[in-house]
Amino acid sequence: MVIPLLLMLLAVLVYPMGSSLWVSFENYRLTALHARHFVGLANYAKIPRDARFWNAMGNTLVFVSTAVFLEFVLGFALALLLHRRVRMRNFFRSVLLTPMFITPVAVGLIFRFMLNSEFGIIPYILKTIGIEVDFFATSPLALFSIVFIDVWQWTPFMMLLLLAGLESLPREPFEAARVDGASAWFTFRRVTFPLMRPVIVVAVIIRMLDAFKVFEYLYVITRGGPGNSTESIMYYIYRVGFRFFRMGEAAAMSYVLALIILLLVFLEFQLLRRARST
Amino acid sequence: MTRKGLHAVMIHGLLFLALIVVVFPYFWMLLTSIKPYWLITAPNVWIFRPVLDNWREVLFESKLPLYLLNSLIVGGIVSVISVGVGSLAAYSFSRFNTGGTPARFAILAAQMLPPVVLVISIFLMMYHLRLLKTYAGIIVAHLSFILPLVTWFLIGFFDEVPRELEEQAMVDGYTRFQAFYKVGLPNVRAGAAAAGCFWFVLSWNDFFYALILTGGPTKTLPVAVAGFWTFRGIEMGQMAAAIIVAIVPVVTASFFVQKHLVKGLGGGVKY
Amino acid sequence: MAEVVLEHVTKRFGDVVAVKDVSLTIADGSFTVLLGPSGCGKTTTLRLIAGLEEVTAGRIFIGGRDVTRLEPKDRNVAMVFQNYALYPHLKVYDNIAFGLKAAKRPRSEIDRKVREAARLLGIEDLLNRRPRQLSGGQQQRVAIGRAIVRNPNVFLFDEPLSNLDAKLRIQMRTELLRLHRRLKTTTIYVTHDQEEAMTLGDTVVVMKEGEIMQIGTPWEIYNRPRNIFVAGFIGSPEMNFLHGTYQRGVFTLKCGVELGLGLFEVPEGEAILGVRPDDVYLAGHGPPDRSDPLSAVVDVIEFLGSRAIVSISLGEDRLRMVVSDALVGSLEEGKECRVVFDRRKLHLFDPRTGERLN
Numbered sequence: 001m002v003i004p005l006l007l008m009l010l011a012v013l014v015y016p017m018g019s020s021l022w023v024s025f026e027n028y029r030l031t032a033l034h035a036r037h038f039v040g041l042a043n044y045a046k047i048p049r050d051a052r053f054w055n056a057m058g059n060t061l062v063f064v065s066t067a068v069f070l071e072f073v074l075g076f077a078l079a080l081l082l083h084r085r086v087r088m089r090n091f092f093r094s095v096l097l098t099p100m101f102i103t104p105v106a107v108g109l110i111f112r113f114m115l116n117s118e119f120g121i122i123p124y125i126l127k128t129i130g131i132e133v134d135f136f137a138t139s140p141l142a143l144f145s146i147v148f149i150d151v152w153q154w155t156p157f158m159m160l161l162l163l164a165g166l167e168s169l170p171r172e173p174f175e176a177a178r179v180d181g182a183s184a185w186f187t188f189r190r191v192t193f194p195l196m197r198p199v200i201v202v203a204v205i206i207r208m209l210d211a212f213k214v215f216e217y218l219y220v221i222t223r224g225g226p227g228n229s230t231e232s233i234m235y236y237i238y239r240v241g242f243r244f245f246r247m248g249e250a251a252a253m254s255y256v257l258a259l260i261i262l263l264l265v266f267l268e269f270q271l272l273r274r275a276r277s278t
Numbered sequence: 279m280t281r282k283g284l285h286a287v288m289i290h291g292l293l294f295l296a297l298i299v300v301v302f303p304y305f306w307m308l309l310t311s312i313k314p315y316w317l318i319t320a321p322n323v324w325i326f327r328p329v330l331d332n333w334r335e336v337l338f339e340s341k342l343p344l345y346l347l348n349s350l351i352v353g354g355i356v357s358v359i360s361v362g363v364g365s366l367a368a369y370s371f372s373r374f375n376t377g378g379t380p381a382r383f384a385i386l387a388a389q390m391l392p393p394v395v396l397v398i399s400i401f402l403m404m405y406h407l408r409l410l411k412t413y414a415g416i417i418v419a420h421l422s423f424i425l426p427l428v429t430w431f432l433i434g435f436f437d438e439v440p441r442e443l444e445e446q447a448m449v450d451g452y453t454r455f456q457a458f459y460k461v462g463l464p465n466v467r468a469g470a471a472a473a474g475c476f477w478f479v480l481s482w483n484d485f486f487y488a489l490i491l492t493g494g495p496t497k498t499l500p501v502a503v504a505g506f507w508t509f510r511g512i513e514m515g516q517m518a519a520a521i522i523v524a525i526v527p528v529v530t531a532s533f534f535v536q537k538h539l540v541k542g543l544g545g546g547v548k549y
Numbered sequence: 550m551a552e553v554v555l556e557h558v559t560k561r562f563g564d565v566v567a568v569k570d571v572s573l574t575i576a577d578g579s580f581t582v583l584l585g586p587s588g589c590g591k592t593t594t595l596r597l598i599a600g601l602e603e604v605t606a607g608r609i610f611i612g613g614r615d616v617t618r619l620e621p622k623d624r625n626v627a628m629v630f631q632n633y634a635l636y637p638h639l640k641v642y643d644n645i646a647f648g649l650k651a652a653k654r655p656r657s658e659i660d661r662k663v664r665e666a667a668r669l670l671g672i673e674d675l676l677n678r679r680p681r682q683l684s685g686g687q688q689q690r691v692a693i694g695r696a697i698v699r700n701p702n703v704f705l706f707d708e709p710l711s712n713l714d715a716k717l718r719i720q721m722r723t724e725l726l727r728l729h730r731r732l733k734t735t736t737i738y739v740t741h742d743q744e745e746a747m748t749l750g751d752t753v754v755v756m757k758e759g760e761i762m763q764i765g766t767p768w769e770i771y772n773r774p775r776n777i778f779v780a781g782f783i784g785s786p787e788m789n790f791l792h793g794t795y796q797r798g799v800f801t802l803k804c805g806v807e808l809g810l811g812l813f814e815v816p817e818g819e820a821i822l823g824v825r826p827d828d829v830y831l832a833g834h835g836p837p838d839r840s841d842p843l844s845a846v847v848d849v850i851e852f853l854g855s856r857a858i859v860s861i862s863l864g865e866d867r868l869r870m871v872v873s874d875a876l877v878g879s880l881e882e883g884k885e886c887r888v889v890f891d892r893r894k895l896h897l898f899d900p901r902t903g904e905r906l907n
Binding site for chain 2: 002004005006008009011012013015016017019020023028030077078081082084086087092094095096097098099101102103104105106109110111112113114118119120121124152156209212213215216219220221234237238241242247250251253254255257258261262265
């Protein structure tokens with residue numbers, strides 16, 4: 001019964017992976033197919049010296065850590081708020097979850113429109129209180145504007161995961177804490193947070209993996225600019241592979257990226273193991 | 279006011295604030311979509327006579343409905359194949375524990391791959407087979423990450439159905455496959471349908487694969503929407519309308535999915 | 550140490566009234582048991598005293614202070630839950646120390662008090678373990694330790710022994726009594742087990758459907774039940790109830806048999822006679838003040854070891870009596886026997902209100 005699945009995965013997953021790997025060992029250029037031949041690890045060797053690759057990698061790491069951190073803090077706060085017996089809780093939850101379901105391209109365009117320095121509503125409002133900002137024109141700000149958009153879209157996802165975790169916690173220890181005289185903050189620090197640790201680690205891993213793939217916002221807003229300050233690693237690889245059609249190099253870069261991600265996930269899993277043993 | 283009363287007000291206040299942050303962009307897009315084009319670059323104008331030109335052009339005079347159809351077709355085919363193939367395998371993983379725990383995790387590991395890895399070879403495959411701007415490429419690409427996810431979810435759902443039901447059916451004379459088809463499958467239907475919306479949305483929202491593997495008449499909705507990025511004044515009202523067309527079906531589906539999502543993810547996150 | 554007073558306390562959950570206008574004074578230093586079947590409101594009352602639920606109406610005082618609007622943490626009470634409610638991620642030591650840490654006591658004080666409590670409960674060698682490594686009885690002791698260590702005004706116990714097996718339950722009962730003698734803290738204990746209530750409490754509050762049926766010492770509850778509910782709930786095996794009429798000192802059963810009872814203050818009319826199986830004897834073996842012998846037929850004999858429970862028929866009525874094993878040999882199922890009642894231990898109830906008449 002597993003055979004159809006295995007066959008299908010073989011066709012859509014394993015074969016493409018292997019094929020990409022092979023391509024990464026050739027100097028495969030779509031613009032010069034006749035010249036394609038095996039070059040071993042030459043494509044990989046180019047990477048350490050590729051400043052633009054590391055710039056993109058750096059941008060992505062800054063993006064991922066900032067965005068996921070903010071999404072975690074805000075998501076946890078919202079989850080805690082929604083965990084209580086508030087009236088209209090389901091309504092709030094349903095509406096607050098909607099951003100994560102929207103195609104990121106649309107979200108990108110929405111915010112590009114709203115943050116546009118000429119006719120965007122937000123700079124307009126800021127101007128009336130005396131602040132003049134161009135969100136996408138200058139270097140660190142542009143990247144953080146993208147972070148802001150990601151936070152708008154994906155905080156609900158964090159909130160969802162953390163809320164599910166909160167609701168699966170046993171109720172009695174919390175009543176015991178109330179009677180034992182613990183303040184709300186003490187209970188959070190000493191009971192809620194420790195009991196949530198496994199859920200937190202998994203939620204952060206999942207979100208991190210996704211955040212690494214940031215592409216859409218860049219495609220419809222900054223295209224990597226100003227300069228290369230918002231070029232993410234996915235965007236750079238896309239350019240190399242589908243703008244310059246240097247497939248071999250792109251394939252090599254994508255495998256290096258996969259390895260780096262694998263390494264990070266492995267580290268996080270170690271953290272998870274430690275969290276569960278306490 | 280009592281302390282409990284003050285507490286409630288604060289919580290509601292914060293939630294309301296979050297609500298505004300989430301809903302304002304929707305509202306603004308709606309507003310923009312009914313603005314005549316000379317007012318779009320004037321953010322301070324809120325009161326005006328609404329026009330439906332943008333909507334008319336997007337829904338009846340542009341190719342957007344075609345692209346919407348493309349997204350539906352691709353999503354539909356991917357969902358059907360995934361559920362069909364995935365449920366068979368998921369049943370096996372759940373009941374016979376084929377491959378043990380490593381197998382279950384290997385499935386999820388497929389999720390970790392950055393799409394760039396696969397897209398290159400799928401692109402080249404399609405390029406050489408001259409299937410580049412057909413549905414073939416995009417379906418293969420979507421299957422690569424949706425199929426494992428569907429299987430993972432279905433394993434979880436089958437785990438929740440007690441084995442005794444099928445064992446009862448087999449004692450009554452059914453073969454294993456019939457038991458699966460007549461007993462196991464219907465029982466997961468409810469949860470699977472809800473999660474099905476989720477996978478459909480994943481396919482619907484994908485941009486990266488669609489950008490590279492579709493084009494022209496097979497463009498999917500996100501790619502079409504991205505075409506508005508040139509930001510010409512005249513087109514932005516239409517852009518707003520197109521965005522809303524892209525959002526509404528998905529957000530509506532999300533309201534149906536929610537209950538099952540919280541339960542399923544809560545269980546899944548804890549593994 | 551404190552007195553607990555409930556004044557006209559009512560608790561409503563939506564349409565359901567769990568606690569109906571309950572007024573109660575619990576003496577300082579007493580061991581008061583709230584007893585009743587499930588759904589009678591005893592646990593809700595306890596949680597109201599703890600502050601885990603808010604009253605719909607009425608007031609609650611602890612040690613003279615009005616705590617009605619206060620959070621649990623400001624009431625200085627400690628609670629032991631039915632399923633222990635230990636913090637699963639903390640060691641036993643930290644579980645017990647939790648409340649003290651929350652109150653920001655100095656570490657030396659915390660250490661001293663935790664070890665003292667542990668010694669008192671015999672769990673010193675468990676201090677470094679986690680709850681999931683402990684047995685039910687051990688977990689319960691940790692929960693008690695957590696409560697003791699805070700020196701509260703009142704201990705609240707919510708059916709703490711119901712998750713333990715029978716032998717352990719009896720053992721823990723003795724330990725709880727010993728603890729109470731030692732600490733002398735006001736204790737309020739909820740249970741549905743009437744045997745537990747009778748052995749532990751110096752005061753028993755019997756509740757039914759949110760209302761108090763009777764308050765008294767175990768002796769009073771057992772020997773002077775105020776109504777049929779209390780009479781039937783307390784005592785094992787259950788009290789026998791016989792319907793009949795009372796006229797001029799004589800109680801006439803449905804089957805026509807007459808009992809001379811000689812109680813002349815009781816109003817005449819229909820009545821229900823209550824007599825405990827322990828107070829029904831075989832003729833010739835009863836107490837001095839006994840009724841005249843009655844003829845009955847033996848139905849079923851349940852042999853329990855040192856005694857037997859014998860079901861007999863008196864005309865249309867069925868009764869149960871307790872017979873010692875020495876005498877049970879003379880009985881045979883289906884055969885006749887003669888029985889007498891202890892006249893000092895008879896109870897009369899009004900058939901309509903259930904209230905006691907004598």
